[in-house]
Amino acid sequence: MPPTQTFVIVGASLAGAKAAETLRVEGFDGRVVLIGEEPLRPYERPPLSKAYLRGEVGFDEAAVHQTDFYASNDIELRTSTTVTALVPKDSQVTLGSSERLSYDRLLVATGASPRRLSVPGAELDGVRYLRSVADADALQQAIETSAPVVVIGGGWIGCEVAASARQLGAEVAMVEMAPVPLGRVLGSELGTVYRDLHAEHGVKLHFGVGVDSVRGSSAVEEVRLTDGTSLPAGVVVVGVGVVPRVQLAEAAGLKVDDGVVVDEQLATSQADIYAAGDVANAFHPFYRTQSASSTGRPPSTRGPWRPRTCSASAPSTKRCRTSSPTSTTSEWSTRASRRNGTKSCSAGIPPRVSSSHSGCTMVESWQA
Numbered sequence: 001m002p003p004t005q006t007f008v009i010v011g012a013s014l015a016g017a018k019a020a021e022t023l024r025v026e027g028f029d030g031r032v033v034l035i036g037e038e039p040l041r042p043y044e045r046p047p048l049s050k051a052y053l054r055g056e057v058g059f060d061e062a063a064v065h066q067t068d069f070y071a072s073n074d075i076e077l078r079t080s081t082t083v084t085a086l087v088p089k090d091s092q093v094t095l096g097s098s099e100r101l102s103y104d105r106l107l108v109a110t111g112a113s114p115r116r117l118s119v120p121g122a123e124l125d126g127v128r129y130l131r132s133v134a135d136a137d138a139l140q141q142a143i144e145t146s147a148p149v150v151v152i153g154g155g156w157i158g159c160e161v162a163a164s165a166r167q168l169g170a171e172v173a174m175v176e177m178a179p180v181p182l183g184r185v186l187g188s189e190l191g192t193v194y195r196d197l198h199a200e201h202g203v204k205l206h207f208g209v210g211v212d213s214v215r216g217s218s219a220v221e222e223v224r225l226t227d228g229t230s231l232p233a234g235v236v237v238v239g240v241g242v243v244p245r246v247q248l249a250e251a252a253g254l255k256v257d258d259g260v261v262v263d264e265q266l267a268t269s270q271a272d273i274y275a276a277g278d279v280a281n282a283f284h285p286f287y288r289t290q291s292a293s294s295t296g297r298p299p300s301t302r303g304p305w306r307p308r309t310c311s312a313s314a315p316s317t318k319r320c321r322t323s324s325p326t327s328t329t330s331e332w333s334t335r336a337s338r339r340n341g342t343k344s345c346s347a348g349i350p351p352r353v354s355s356s357h358s359g360c361t362m363v364e365s366w367q368a
Helices: 014-025 133-145 156-167 188-200 247-251 331-339
Strands: 006-010 031-035 075-078 083-087 092-095 100-102 105-108 112-114 127-129 149-152 172-176 204-207 211-215 222-225 230-232 235-238 242-244 260-262 273-275 280-284
Touching: 006 014, 006 100, 014 031, 083 247, 127 133, 133 156, 133 235, 149 156, 156 172, 156 188, 156 235, 172 222, 188 204, 260 273
Parallel strands: 006 031, 006 105, 031 075, 105 273, 127 235, 149 172, 149 235, 172 204, 260 280
Antiparallel strands: 083 092, 092 100, 112 242, 211 222, 222 230
16 A cells, blocks of 8 residues: 555554554555554453463563554554544544544454343442453452452353452352353363362352342342352452444444454455454354354354454455464463363364464463
8 A cells, every 4th residue: 555545443452453563564654543442552351360460460461562662663552542433434533532533444443342240239339340451450459358259250251360369369259151161162071171170279169050139238248149049249250251342333334243244354344444353253264154253253163263363455364464472372271181181272273363362271370
């Protein structure tokens, strides 16, 4: 593209930051504007439920790039900036300050929001969700001062928060409708391994049961389960999935179906607008099908897969980059796989697709 063109990225997320990086790596020398609502530079979310939550690493360890990366690569990083509208007919985005920013190409990387708990008492003080650094900071303080902790949900967030909270010294109970944690991601066999490991470390497990209500006078005091069990609680952490943040895309007339619908080039239904990351419902070239979940997962795996982030100018999927760095299999998960007689935990993961929450990454809290 000519150097006078402008590429705007809405969402200073991992996907947005890596897209900006890829544009420069692949030679785009026009204007790149990366817009984020939070006051911080882009960061990865997996550490928020693990090492960052436990206070073992600082923000710099979670950040996608070093502080000077954006300036040195001529990327305009606008933090604490809200996009209020996408205006495809004018090729512009409207900011909260009423400024209108023109683009030649636009990437929507608005991510996802935690699915809310919908039972009586869910609005009580002490019911918490984990998606941002601010959430993690508040949760760490709450865990240290408001035990016991009840974790609702046995997925990645639930398992990792439960492990981290135990390591921080809290009494922890986990509630999950399924018979084992991570069953939808790893299957019942590996799910059983992780269930047993949590139990060995003192997490009180309540599987195959739902939440009836959260109770307390003004703040959380207990969680009542559908089988009548009452769990004392000072903190309730809800990890029951996410929903894509499609409001901007939907209002702009983009095709939305459990996420912003995109093809194998991450192109949306509107010319010159693309989408990537958790907000994208992506066509997967390996499975030759549109993904069936809000995070772009191929329907046969239902695991934490995320689509590759491409520069929107890429003529073929060969030029795509993964949207997150390749994860290293943790010692914890390696031991768990060996215990279960599993040769490799990468079966079913599409080729060249990586994620900080891949099937080969598990709770890093349980150290030998």
